[in-house]
Amino acid sequence: MNIESQLIKRSIDGDMDAFEELVLLYDKQIYNYCFRMTNNAEDAEDLAQEVFIKVYRSLGSFKSESKFSTWIYRIAHNTCIDNHRKKKFRLLSLSPREENDRQMKVPDREPLPEDQMVSREKYDLIKECIAELKPDYKSIIILRDIQNYTYQEIADILNIPLGTVKSNISRARALLRETLKSRLAGYDERRGK
Amino acid sequence: MDCKDFDYYISLYIDDMLEEQDKEELENHLKQCKICRESFQETQDVISMVNSLEPEPVPHGFKDKLFSRMGSGRTLLASPWLRWAGAVAGVLVIFFSIKAVLDTGITDRLATTVTPPGEIAEDAIGEESGVMSFESPAEDEAAMEVDDTGYADIQEEVLRDEDGVDIISKEQPRAEIFEIQSDVVEVYVQDICITPETLKFIAIDNELELIGSDENSIDIKVSSQEDRSIIYHELSKLGEVKDIGENMDNDQVKIIIRAGE
Secondary structure (H helix, E strand, O other): OOHHHHHHHHHHOOOHHHHHHHHHHHHHHHHHHHHHHHOOHHHHHHHHHHHHHHHHHHHHHOOOOOOHHHHHHHHHHHHHHHHHHHHHHHHOOOOHHHHHHOOOOOOOOOOOOOOOOOHHHHHHHHHHHHHHOOHHHHHHHHHHHHOOOOHHHHHHHHOOOHHHHHHHHHHHHHHHHHHHHHHHHHHHHHOOO | OOHHHHHHHHHHHHOOOOOHHHHHHHHHHHHHOHHHHHHHHHHHHHHHHHHOOOOOOOOOOHHHHHHHHHOOOOOOOOOHHHHHHHHHHHHHHHHHHHHHHHHHOOOOOOOOOOOOOOOEOOOOOOOOOOOOOEOOHHHHHHHOOOOOOOOOOEEOOOEEOOOOOEEEOOOEEOOOOOOOOOOEEEEEEOOOOOOHHHHHHHHHHOOOEEEEEOOOEEEEEOOOHHHHHHHHHHHHHHEEEEEOOOOOOOOEEEEEEEEOO
16 A cells, blocks of 8 residues: 555544645645636635545545545546636626637637747746636646646546547647737737837 | 648647557648648647746645644544434434424524534535535534535525525535436527537537437437536536436437527
């Protein structure tokens, strides 16, 4: 039995120290997943805590044949989606940005403008572009390109067919590429290039 | 195949997820097409930028806040028997609480809770049984259970009978359904652009088998609970989903598009 399995077993038996260690194993990943999904530190902290509370309360129903990381990510994903739905419901309407995300834009085929930006600004832009993606695309980009999960692991986490993972990754990346390209063009225009 | 198709393959090619034949076809195309070569390079650049994003530091005091939210000294209960015992205890407490309120004739219209504040778990997780949750460790775990999807929701409401007497109180866990149960569902959409064609694309995208369609509905084959869950998940993105069929054993689901209010 590996350390993680031992920690899970001890946590189920009520050992809070073991659960604390389990939290420390995953807090960075789960917090970062929630952060990228919400693009807001306060919401991310709140959601990540909600995830661990759900994990704690449902550890007894965790099936040891499943991978714990897949299970906890699925809880994190569903918690973030729940949160998104509640927020959307509260706002009653989509923001124009989200509305735009719903439509896959046809690539304009213009090459990326010559990149003169300092990397910090460029990374801020890419963060903004990720934040603007619709939740399904955002989660797939985070899991694949930030957290390096395999296609099959992503299918397990999101509980969707492998074919959907493939098409969503392709679409999300193409959308991200085109959004970034147009933002970079806008950035250059503002700088009078 | 045109450049748009190759654009779809580029991402899979980068991850080495293409079949050998498609891979060769794409490589040949890239040799000839400057535009796709640029797209290929740009996609690689974007992936590498995303991949190099620095992780955000976990906020200071995260763990302490978490454990303070959870309360201390809780015990996890894995035994199904204890869960049932706790659930029964919870139901009995609710029953006697309501009875006590009715017996003492309390009809305060502003009262929002029957059970004392704090007894109902702040972040109770809904179960299909609708059993309420309590802070006491045994009952807490018995009544609060997250299914492995982690979905949860809480509905705040005050239920009253016709005479305005409070029947039951706030923060009642709502039993959310996250899959299609029957063989007919309606989806109430705001967007007039959503047609059976839209549903067909969603079905194809999710590898669901399309059986038929008419001017405002489509029929899909469902072979597993997972299919039902996917259909629910996808439809809920379009609008309010109402499960209206009566047959729970049919392996087909009719999805009807209705205009939302």
